[in-house]
Amino acid sequence: MRGRANPDVSRKIFLIATEESGDRLGANLMKVLRQRLGGAVRFEGVGGRSMAREGLRSMFPIEELSIVGLAAVVKQLPMILRHIHATAAAVTETSPDILVIIDSPDFTHRVARRVRAGAPSIPIIDYVSPSVWAWRSGRARAMGAYVDHVLALLPFEPEEYRRLRGPPCSYVGHPLIEQIGSLRPGAEEQKRRDQAPPVLLVLPGSRRSEIRHHMAVFGETLGRLRDHDMPFELILPTMAHLQDAVGERVSNWPVQPRIVVGEQEKQAAFRIAHAALAKSGTVTLELALSGVPMVTAYKAGAVEAWIVRSLIRVNSVILANLVIGENVVPEFIQQDCTPDKLVPALREILTDSPLRRRQLEAFAKLDQIMSTGNQPPGARAADIVLATLRQARGAN
Structure with missing residues (x-):
């Protein structure tokens, strides 16, 4: 050179x-x-x-x-x-x-x-x-x-x-590694992360089509989770241009989330979150770097789903899993994206289960992997x- x-x-x-x-x-x-x-x-x-x-x-x-x-x-x-x-x-x-x-x-x-x-x-x-x-x-x-x-x-x-x-x-x-300081909790935020009721993030997506496909099943899932005597504080981060669409679709949810708007508010929510239900995508890596155990899901239209099934050649579509090199984050895609399957998985990551501990151990390796x-x-x-x-x- x-x-x-x-x-x-x-x-x-x-x-x-x-x-x-x-x-x-x-x-x-x-x-x-x-x-x-x-x-x-x-x-x-x-x-x-x-x-x-x-x-x-x-x-x-x-x-x-x-x-x-x-x-x-x-x-x-x-x-x-x-x-x-x-x-x-x-x-x-x-x-x-x-x-x-x-x-x-x-x-x-x-x-x-x-x-x-x-x-x-x-x-x-x-x-x-x-x-x-x-x-x-x-x-x-x-x-x-x-x-x-x-x-x-x-x-x-x-x-x-x-x-x-x-x-x-x-x-x-990845640009996310420069945001780690904004994603990880300080001492007081860690206390809230560990307190009851646990803060549960719900992240249905950043596109209108994703909002349309995920909001109903996510809402039903959270209602059933509450009915299983699992108390939680629900926060839904979104962006300004999606706020009205999100607000309209959560209006009939059995559990009402606190909607926060913008990047700073989202990062503040990540710093106190105990767990998350998230649409698969870059946000899974963001959650993993934040140390937030998660369950992931994805639903798409029939044509898009057929294309993805025909072409995809990896055994996970979760970015956090791909970077870590093992499938520690459960993913529920298309026909598996149902409350019957999402609720038990969420119960696991909200409690001190082997799945939650396995995720936290894997996420701790990310600093070295992405250095x-x-x-x-x-x-x-x-x-x-x-x-x-x-x-x-x-x-x-």
Whole structure:
């Protein structure tokens, strides 16, 4: 690896992030790259509010791609394709020193393939790996044709890319590891976590379709749990744009939750929680890092469920299980997502059972499993971006 880039030579970096989570990753990367390059850098591309605060003028509002549902995607397909073609053309025309695509593979990888075909000398970094380890594993090998390096959020992903003969992949760290201090209880919060009645979190999802599929079965489950003489304090964290939908659907629940809105309120709830009933997804890793035992569930529409069953190739869809490497968190998917099965599992994790103890022991290993040493994820990502940039310049 060569020395630091000359701060007197301005670098042009093109970034593409079309979702809020990717926008946050992009903004953090931009901040570190500016520090590394002494300010001698110019950013172009696509991003949201966080990247705008770091100086990016997005080609178009990323909200235009916030499309949910197959019918809506089909209806908006011409607009989506226009954005893909225009973004790829902008990259080749501006000829940046490097292109960084961030998550959203259905959009960003289509752009990357066009850029590689039209301007093969531009190095391409993929920040956030597609789930090649879970489904469509052939994507990993195909990515070798248009991605020079993958920046992974999960520690097991580099080995999966080696096994699947994909492009070079490095673990840079998940953004959640920088939030551990906000997720874990202080002394007083730990007292509340251990007191009766236990605080039970219910997390039905962050999309309207998830709210629609989960709220009825979750509500019935919690009513039955209370009828089994299991007292608990119920808290439901959600986001502002879902508050009305959630409030409407909990109005007929037999147990009324305290609804809290926003990231800070959610983290405060995590710090006092004794257990959780959660929709499978990233939140399972967040709960595990917080030390909150959980039961997970997932229901989807018939078409989506059929697709998932046809393509999935892992023995768990729970992110916490995948990172830990063992199935310590029970999961109740589709036809198994019923009160008859959820209630007994929740009774176990609310009491000092072997299942609860096993989860807590496994969660305690996460700090070591997900460690990035003393270097935060954004810094590790920036170092690889700059190393790839220097290598490409040296080859030209």
